[in-house]
Amino acid sequence: MSTDLTLHQRRRTPTPDELQGIPWLRLLQPDERVRAVAELQVGDAAPGDYVCRVGKPVTYWFGVVEGLLKMSSDNAQGLTMTFTGLPPGGWFGEGTALKREPYRYNIQALRKSLVAGLPIDSFHWLLDHSIGFNRFVMNQLNERLGQFIAAREIDRMNNPDVRVARSLAALFNPVLYPGVGEILRITQQEMAYLVGLSRQRVNEALTTLQAQGTIRVEYGGLRVLDLAALRSSISSDKK
DNA sequence: TCATTAAATTGTT
DNA sequence: AACAATTTAATGA
Numbered sequence: 001m002s003t004d005l006t007l008h009q010r011r012r013t014p015t016p017d018e019l020q021g022i023p024w025l026r027l028l029q030p031d032e033r034v035r036a037v038a039e040l041q042v043g044d045a046a047p048g049d050y051v052c053r054v055g056k057p058v059t060y061w062f063g064v065v066e067g068l069l070k071m072s073s074d075n076a077q078g079l080t081m082t083f084t085g086l087p088p089g090g091w092f093g094e095g096t097a098l099k100r101e102p103y104r105y106n107i108q109a110l111r112k113s114l115v116a117g118l119p120i121d122s123f124h125w126l127l128d129h130s131i132g133f134n135r136f137v138m139n140q141l142n143e144r145l146g147q148f149i150a151a152r153e154i155d156r157m158n159n160p161d162v163r164v165a166r167s168l169a170a171l172f173n174p175v176l177y178p179g180v181g182e183i184l185r186i187t188q189q190e191m192a193y194l195v196g197l198s199r200q201r202v203n204e205a206l207t208t209l210q211a212q213g214t215i216r217v218e219y220g221g222l223r224v225l226d227l228a229a230l231r232s233s234i235s236s237d238k239k
Numbered sequence: 240t241c242a243t244t245a246a247a248t249t250g251t252t
Numbered sequence: 253a254a255c256a257a258t259t260t261a262a263t264g265a
Contacts (some may be wrong), residue, residue, distance in 0.1 A: 187248060200253095203250065219248065219259050 009103065010045040014065075015115060018042055021065045022116060023089055023178045029131035039122040045069070045109035052103045060117030063091035067113020068186060070194060071105045073194045081113035084151065085110070085194045087171050087186070089179025094137050097123050103115045110190050143175045162199055162233050168215070168222065169230040187237070 014037075017113050022040070023035055034196075042065060045051055051062055051069060059118060069086040082106065096103055097120055118126075119207060126133040147170055147202045154166045168191075171177065172185055188206065192199040206222070216223040224230065 101252090136246085188250095189248080199249090200251085 006118075011117075014040050014042045016136070018065050018116070021088060021179055022063060024133060025187065027136050028126070029132070030128055031128065032130045032133070036118065036122060036126060036138065039119050040116055042114055042116045045113045045115050047109055047111050049109045051107040051109065051115050053100045053106050056106060057102055058093065058097050058100060058120050060093075060119055061091065061097045061123045062093050062107065063116045063118075064088050064140075065116050066179075067115075068110045068116070068190060069107050070105055070110050070112060073105050082194060082196065085171055085186075085190075087177045087184060089177045089181045091140065093117065094123075094140060100128075110193060111187075111223040125135040142214045143173065147173065147176065160201050161205045161208050162196055163197070164191070164202055165209055165214070165230050165233040167191075168209075169227060172224050172227055172230070183218065183221045183232075185221045187220055 002029050014022075019037060019040075019156075025036060025061075026034060029239060036146050041060070045067070047130055052060075054073065054177050064086050066088055069090075070082055071086060071092065072080050072082045074080050086107070093103065093105075100120065125139070137143070150166065150170065152214075154163055157163050157166070168184075169202050171186070188202050191206075192202045195202060206215065209230070212229070214224070214226045214233075
């Protein structure tokens with residue numbers, strides 16, 4: 001059920017419309033942008049497709065133009081651990097790209113997605129030449145650090161409503177995922193995969209959050225009404 | 240463009 | 253996990 005390495009197969013150059021969805025391009029100088037655009041590739045990923053796998057050499061720095069990916073890792077016991085979802089506007093793998101190390105995570109499409117890739121040599125060229133690009137990457141690393149710390153907290157919580165709320169807040173991070181606007185395209189089933197709960201429990205949590213007025217549940221997506229409330233939902237851990 | 244039908248997603252038990 | 257209800261997407265005249 002899981003095909004391999006989609007981006008390396010049917011890839012093409014991005015359309016102008018798709019370039020609009022790449023947040024860091026606007027931070028580049030004209031000459032830098034020309035070079036980056038010439039090197040950028042996009043490819044479709046079907047649900048279950050791997051964008052990259054643990055241990056494979058780094059070929060691209062990846063970003064999500066459209067759709068939804070998940071970042072996971074398999075531990076020694078063979079259990080899959082999901083770290084985070086990757087909604088539109090998210091770019092990832094800069095840590096391993098910087099050091100030219102093999103990928104440390106599996107990136108898999110949860111739904112039909114459009115993935116963009118910047119070849120690693122171009123990535124390094126931009127690091128060497130573009131101030132704007134460096135700012136973006138630095139900002140990205142810093143913001144992601146905050147997310148991982150928050151993710152540890154989320155894992156320790158046993159209140160499902162709060163888990164769903166915090167995980168949702170993470171996906172609505174405007175710095176890491178500028179492609180996500182007011183509404184996030186995600187099904188409750190996909191949310192369940194990311195949070196590690198059953199779909200029914202997620203449904204219940206979302207209904208509760210809607211009743212609190214922090215989100216609105218829509219068909220095939222969620223609308224955030226109060227992001228601050230999502231982030232700071234009370235962790236009333238009851239035993 | 241509209242009506243019909245299939246598929247996807249949600250709400251409930 | 254199964255089911256019914258609802259929403260969207262696809263099809264074809």
